[in-house]
Amino acid sequence: MAETAGGGVRLLLRAEGLALLALAAVVYARFGGEWSFFALTFLLPDLALLAYLAGPRAGAAAYNAAHSLLVPAALLALGLLADLGPAFDLGLIWTAHIGLDRALGFGLKYARGFAHTHLGQLGPADPW
Template identity: 55%
Template sequence: MPAPDDVDPAGAVTGTPCALLRLEGLAVAVAAILAYRHLDAGWGTFALLILAPDLSLLSYLAGPGVGAALYNAAHSYLLPALLAGIGLALGRHWPAAVALIWVAHIGIDRALGYGLKYPRGFRLTHLGRIGKAPRDGDQKRSPD
């Protein structure tokens, strides 16, 4: 059975759905940044924490399966949504502010095409391959 037109054989979304997912990431990032501005939590904190989710890249030292799982956990909207919900339920601004920074990071990543990872390789994401694709005839082909 051939793959649908908007899905590549590696499982990544392509075409219009991919463009919409990237625009959605941009919209989420802008909304999170504007909401963070409304909280008035300080731009120093924002600058300090905006790249914190990328610390999950260190989990790739334990192998691609563990790396993909922990990277995806840090780059899914699930955990920051829970953190924001807890902050709002407790009437605390700090958890909500951290969650908004986290959501902004994820949205920016998605807008740039950095999607959730497949365990087959770091460069394989739900939004397509990141980085340079191997050229035809390359001797060194890696699964990522």
């Protein structure tokens, strides 16, 4: 059984990432989010890459935790239900980040190394 998506399935998953990025950005703009805040926080989930310094298993776990939609969805729900604008904004920005990563082919990681993702192998060789 294949561990990664290929062909048309991979293309569809990457297109979904692009749609997620676009939707999150449009909603952010529609609700009047500050673009300076967007720019300052957009790359924060990538701080999880530092966990690769502890090895590929720890790196994959941290990366996947920071690049799953579970926490951003919770922030969006909290922001809407409790009328907390900053939580809502952060949830949208985090969702946009995940969408961009998925559109570029940076999928969730396997413990074998950074280049091994659910969307397929990254690059010609594993840099980690």
